[in-house]
Structures are given as C-alpha cells and as structure tokens.
C-alpha cells in the first residue's frame with residue numbers, strides 16, 4: 001500500500017496561507033479591527049484619491065508622435081525568487097525618485113516576510129509624493145484575500161490595489177473587485193493565462209496586468225503578455241505587462257503590440273541612475289533643460305497710480321501693495337483695485353511677454369513647478385498683496401476686491417489658512433528662521449528676508465545655502481530674496497544666492513534708491 005505523494009504547496013499557496021493568518025491577527029488586534037478601519041474611513045481620515053485609469057494614460061512621452069508605455073515603478077526590497085534585492089532602500093526616497101522620473105504608478109510591496117515591505121512603506125511613499133503637482137497613483141502590491149486589506153490600503157493612502165486572479169475563487173475575486181470600486185479604487189487585476197484573462201474581462205476590469213512570472217513556479221516567460229494581447233484588442237482596457245522587464249527591447253516589443261503600461265521592480269531597484277535608466281528603458285524624451293529665466297523684480301509698497309504705471313512700463317514683474325495700516329506705504333483695497341487695472345493695461349503687451357512654456361513633460365518638484373508656472377504666465381505686472389496682522393477673512397476679501405494675483409504673508413500665518421487663499425501665496429521667512437521654508441504643498445513661494453544689521457555677505461551666504469539645499473536633491477530651491485537690496489549690492493546678491501526673484505521695497509528707511517536703476521542693475525546681471 002503506497003501513500004499518494006503529498007503535493008508540496010507552491011510559493012503562492014504558502015504566501016497565501018501566511019497572509020491569511022496575518023490578516024486574522026491584524027483584525028483581532030485592538031485598534032485595527034475591521035470596525036476601527038471602517039470608523040477611520042467614515043471619519044475621512046484616508047487621504048484623497050486619484051483615478052488610476054486617467055493617470056495611466058499620462059506619461060512623459062504622451063505628447064509625442066509615438067507615445068511609449070507608462071511606467072508602474074515598484075518598490076521591492078526582496079522577493080521570494082531573488083532573495084534580497086535592495087535591502088537599504090528607503091521607500092519614501094525611492095518613491096520620490098520614481099515620481100520625478102515620470103512614473104504613473106508607484107507600486108509598493110507591503111508583504112513583510114518574503115518581500116520585506118510594509119504598510120508604513122506605502123504610507124511614506126504616498127507622503128513623499130503627495131505635494132507633487134501631478135503625483136503618481138499608489139498601488140498596494142499585496143496578496144489580497146480579504147476586504148480588510150483593501151480598506152487598510154485606502155486608509156493608508158493607496159489609490160489602487162492588486163487582485164491576483166490565480167489566488168482567488170471567482171466569487172472572492174468578484175467581491176473584492178466590487179469592494180475596491182466601492183472605495184473609489186479601480187484595481188489592477190493580475191492574470192497569467194487565457195483562462196484568467198477571461199475571468200478578468202468578465203469582471204469588467206479596466207486595468208489588467210499580465211504577469212510574465214508564474215507565481216506557482218517563478219518561471220518568467222516574456223511571451224506571456226504578448227500571447228494575451230489579442231484578447232483585449234478593441235476593448236476599453238489598459239493592458240499592462242508585469243515582471244522580468246529590464247531593457248528597452250522588452251518594452252519596444254510590448255509597445256508595438258499595444259501594451260499601455262509596464263510594471264518594473266527589480267531592474268529599477270538595482271539601477272545606479274534611476275532617472276536615466278527609466279528614460280532609456282521606456283524611450284522617453286530627455287527632460288527639457290531648465291530655461292534660464294531672467295531674475296524677476298518685485299517692487300513693493302506702491303500706492304500711487306502714476307508710480308505703478310511707470311513701474312509696469314519699465315518692466316517690473318510684480319508690483320506689491322501693502323495692506324498694513326501701520327506702514328507708511330499702506331494702501332486701501334479700492335486704491336489697489338484701480339491701480340491693478342492700470343498696470344494690467346500698461347504692462348507688457350502680450351506679444352512681448354515671454355511665450356508660456358509648454359506644460360513640462362518631465363515632472364519637477366513643488367516649488368520649481370510653482371516658479372515655472374508663474375514665470376510662464378504672459379501677464380505683467382502681477383499684483384501682489386502684502387499682508388501683516390490681517391485675518392484670513394480680510395485677506396480673502398481684499399484678494400477679491402483688489403483682483404490680486406498673489407498674496408504675501410508672514411511665515412507665522414497658519415498653514416491651514418493658506419489653502420483657503422485662492423491665489424498663490426508667498427510666505428515671508430526671516431533668514432534665521434526658515435524651518436518649513438522648503439516644505440512642499442503649503443505656500444507656493446518662499447521669500448527670504450535679510451537681517452540688514454548682519455551685513456550683506458553673511459546674509460547672502462546663508463541665503464545661498466538655502467537655495468543650494470535644493471528640492472529633491474537636484475533642483476535649486478526657488479527663493480525670492482528681500483531686505484536691504486539696493487542697486488549697489490543686488491548684482492552681487494544675485495550672483496551669490498541665485499534667487500529667482502528679488503524684492504525692493506519702497507517702505508525702506510532710508511528710502512531705497514531709484515527703482516529704475518535697481519531694475520537696470522538686475523537686468524544687467526543676467
């Protein structure tokens with residue numbers, strides 16, 4: 001009598017069994033029960049979503065004649081088939097790198113045992129990219145078998161989740177798909193063969209990924225995706241190729257077959273220069289070199305129409321009104337409104353204003369994008385309202401009444417106010433108190449105010465350090481330099497600090513020198 005040989009579980013079955021246990025533990029832990037997660041979602045503690053399908057349709061080559069696939073870039077420290085891949089990777093830093101390299105989706109492995117990932121990784125990845133102007137979607141890459149994991153994903157900042165057809169009964173697949181949609185998340189449905197593809201199509205999945213790696217035996221066959229392409233032709237489905245993608249040829253083949261996105265993990269985790277690797281892999285265009293914009297001049301403390309008109313004609317980029325009744329240059333909303341009409345009419349004619357740059361194809365971090373956007377507007381002069389000791393409702397009223405383009409407030413103004421102000425906000429920092437100067441997503445611009453008693457050189461060096469600290473390591477931090485600038489020192493200031501704009505105030509005591517000469521000195525420095 002011989003026993004039938006006991007079948008060894010496949011790796012997928014092993015992981016499933018472990019994950020089922022892990023979920024039970026989490027569900028029965030006080031504070032993270034299903035009731036807790038539901039309550040947290042009902043309190044709107046999950047951050048806002050972006051739609052996966054839309055985001056997958058945009059990538060740095062979308063505007064070109066022959067768009068390449070979009071990228072789902074994966075954070076994967078280790079895997080059961082490869083063991084450790086990049087154990088020291090910091091999920092937040094890696095997410096930001098992927099985002100700034102043009103990824104449409106950031107896939108974060110949250111499985112701890114074999115992939116060395118966590119929900120915290122996913123949450124941090126989301127936080128790191130949250131203030132980017134067109135952030136990628138966050139994918140929870142997980143062995144999802146329970147609604148609980150989908151609710152958890154949503155709570156911790158995912159925009160989409162993975163559903164693996166090979167791992168779920170048709171009923172469970174259907175239920176999990178519907179649950180994810182009910183939370184606003186279109187899932188990525190993963191298939192490995194024609195039978196699974198049929199199930200995904202019956203489900204109505206809009207985003208289907210073909211895994212070239214068989215999760216039962218780890219065999220990678222790059223033809224897996226290609227063989228299933230015909231099944232989705234003419235359908236409203238974004239087809240994605242997953243696994244084993246490491247060189248431009250792999251992507252080129254898929255592109256020709258109509259594959260719209262590729263998911264890449266290991267090759268990106270091992271790349272020395274992630275951005276360059278991604279551009280080469282996807283054959284995306286080189287980022288446009290940063291245009292060398294002339295340094296802008298803001299003249300603050302204007303209160304007289306004739307003065308404003310002559311400054312606008314002389315090419316002042318921003319004209320500032322002071323709303324502060326303790327200032328010698330205080331103005332009223334009505335007076336400002338009249339002057340704004342005049343400077344609009346006498347500013348640069350549209351034809352001589354710089355042509356707005358086309359929407360940048362390669363994403364830049366927050367402050368750099370704000371600066372680019374402002375510098376590409378054709379309107380001159382822009383009207384800035386400087387507020388000191390005003391309430392939020394005063395600011396809102398005056399922005400509307402005076403038709404201001406920008407608002408300048410002190411750094412101490414609550415961050416919560418700023419999101420209610422309907423125009424870009426310049427936050428004014430003293431040079432020795434610049435905490436939060438470079439925090440993305442709150443203010444649009446940082447103005448750094450000199451301490452004039454300290455002497456120029458010391459101030460310029462401090463300001464230069466702030467600029468050089470940079471955004472995301474690569475972009476100089478855009479600042480507006482202010483305080484104690486004159487026609488004599490402004491050239492030196494620009495050369496040492498590299499601000500994108502300088503402010504001269506008519507409030508200064510002793511009065512600042514001739515503003516036109518100041519503007520000429522700035523122009524001559526370019």
Ligand SMILES: O=P(O)(O)OC[C@@H](O)[C@@H](O)c1c[nH]c2ccccc12
Nearest residue numbers: 211242243244245263264265266267
């Ligand atoms: O590292 P690669 O070969 O680029 O593969 C990434 C991705 O496809 C893979 O991580 C993956 C695809 N489906 C999964 C399901 C669970 C865990 C992981 C995966």
